[in-house]
Structures are given as structure tokens and as C-alpha cells.
Amino acid sequence: MILHHLYILGITVEAITGALKAGTKKMDVFGVxxxxxxxxxGGGNIRDVLLGNHPISWVGHPEYIVITTCAALITILLSPFMKYFHRVFLVLDALGLVTFTIIGVRMTLALGHGFIVASIMGxxxxxxxxxxxxxxxRDIxxxxxxxxYAGVSIVSAWLFLILHAQGLPEISVILITLGTGFSLRLLAIYYNLEVPKFNYTQMD
Incomplete structure (x- = not known):
């Protein structure tokens, strides 16, 4: 299944980004x-707990912990070279974002929940x-x-739900959603698109 392979790729990339962030905070190996x-x-764990879906993902598939742990250790060993792959990580992270969103939506629908809950869980x-x-x-x-970023996830979730409701073959729904969400995220990165910020200064 294409989503399974993309999921493995996604958790590997996310584990690397997490390890690099921990490195900037000078954490020990356990912390990394x-x-x-x-x-x-983490996102899948929160989803499963909120939905009461047991066992949660990594308990049912302990190999996920092995994969992410290995990715963290490899990142430590190869950290001097990671800066050369920054753009690659951004692209793979975009793919992982949409993949995780789709998986969250599909799993929620499979458990019998409606579109609103499915989109939120995605x-x-x-x-x-x-x-x-x-x-x-300890960062914002x-x-x-x-x-x-979250906007791309929201659009991807609802696009999947709309296409799914039209009765299209699931593989078509997945591929269309992947392509659209992935493209939107890359455009956001390239053009530095941001959601308007709320800047409040308390007045005396």
C-alpha cells in the first residue's frame, strides 16, 4: 500500500528533524x-488516544519505534552533513504532512466517525x-x-473527504489529495506564504 511506504518515509524524516532540533538544545542521546x-x-498517538483506538499505533507496530530510534542515532552520527539536505527534508516533510493527514482521516472514518471529527483527527x-x-x-x-502548514493539512483533509464522498476509487482519492496537498505546501515554502499574525501590545 502506497500510504504505508510513505508513512515509513514520513516517520523517518520527522524523526530526523526531531533529532536535529534536540541537538540544537544540546540534549543527550536519550533526549534526542x-x-x-x-x-x-506523537500525532498518531494523540489521535488514537482521543478516538479510543487501541492498541495505539506504535504498540501495535513496535517496529515504528525501532525505525525512529535508528533514524535518531544515524542523525547524530551524520549531523555534520545534515545541513546539505535541508531542502530535501523540507520536501519530504511536505509529503509526510499530507500522508499523515490522509492516514488520520481514513482511520477516523473507518472507526465510524463523521466528516468533522475525521478532518480534525487528520x-x-x-x-x-x-x-x-x-x-x-521549549519553543513556540x-x-x-x-x-x-496546518492550513495545508486542513485543505488536504477536506479534499480527501469530499472526493471520498463522491465515490471515487480510494487510490484516486489518495493520489489526488497527495498531489494537491504536496503542491500547496511547496508553494507555501517557495513563496513564504504565512497566515496573518495577531500582534497585540497591551496598553496602559
């Missing part, structure tokens, strides 16, 4: 692994890992202040 795993599979699956990473590293989550 924890941040990497939380970044990679976004939670897509963006929560990065939020957990930044909170643990990037999803709240950088290029359009």
Missing part, C-alpha cells in the same frame, strides 16, 4: 531519541508531532508562526 520518536509518532495526526517537539524543546511551535 525521545524527541525524535515524539516528533515522528490535522491532529499531521501537525501534532511537530507541536510536541517544539513544546518539549513552528506550526503557529511559520509558512502555511
Amino acid at each position: 531519541i525521545i524527541i525524535a520518536c515524539a516528533t515522528a509518532i 490535522v491532529i495526526t499531521g501537525v501534532s508531532g511537530g507541536v510536541i517537539r517544539d513544546v518539549l524543546c 511551535p513552528l506550526v503557529f508562526q511559520k509558512e502555511v
Whole structure:
């Protein structure tokens, strides 16, 4: 299944970004692994807990922990070279965002929930890992202040739901959503598109 392979790629890339973020905070190896795993599979964990879906993803598939842990350790070893792959990580992260969103939506629908819940769970699956990473590293989550990110997840979730409701073959729905969401995210990165910011200065 294409989503499974993309998911493995996605958690690997997210684990690398988590490990690099932990490195900027000068964490020890254990801390790096924890941040990497939380970044990679945190969104899915939150989704499963909220939906009461047991066992949660990594408990049912412990190989996910092995993959993300290995990605973290490799990142530590190859950290001097990681700066050369910054653009590659951005592209793969965009693909991972849409993949995670689709997986979240599909799983929620399979559990019998409606479109609103499915769309929310898709976004939670897509963006929560990065939020957990930044909170643990004591930073404002990037999803709240950088290029359009959560917006891409929202659009991808609803596009999938609309196409699914039209009765299209699932593979077509997946590919169309992947292509559209991926393209939107790349455009947001290239043109530095951002959601308008709220800047409040308290007045005496």
C-alpha cells in the first residue's frame, strides 16, 4: 500500500528533524531519541488516544519505534552533513504532512466517525508531532508562526473527504489529495506564504 511506504518515509524524516532540533538544545542521546520518536509518532498517538483506538499505533507496530530510534542515532552520527539536505527534508516533510493527514482521516472514518471529527483527527495526526517537539524543546511551535502548514493539512483533509464522498476509487482519492496537498505546501515554502499574525501590545 502506497500510504504505508510513505508513512515509513514520513516517520523517518520527522524523526530526523526531531533529532536535529534536540541537538540544537544540546540534549543527550536519550533526549534526542525521545524527541525524535515524539516528533515522528506523537500525532498518531494523540489521535488514537482521543478516538479510543487501541492498541495505539506504535504498540501495535513496535517496529515504528525501532525505525525512529535508528533514524535518531544515524542523525547524530551524520549531523555534520545534515545541513546539505535541508531542502530535501523540507520536501519530504511536505509529503509526510499530507500522508499523515490522509492516514488520520481514513482511520477516523473507518472507526465510524463523521466528516468533522475525521478532518480534525487528520490535522491532529499531521501537525501534532511537530507541536510536541517544539513544546518539549521549549519553543513556540513552528506550526503557529511559520509558512502555511496546518492550513495545508486542513485543505488536504477536506479534499480527501469530499472526493471520498463522491465515490471515487480510494487510490484516486489518495493520489489526488497527495498531489494537491504536496503542491500547496511547496508553494507555501517557495513563496513564504504565512497566515496573518495577531500582534497585540497591551496598553496602559
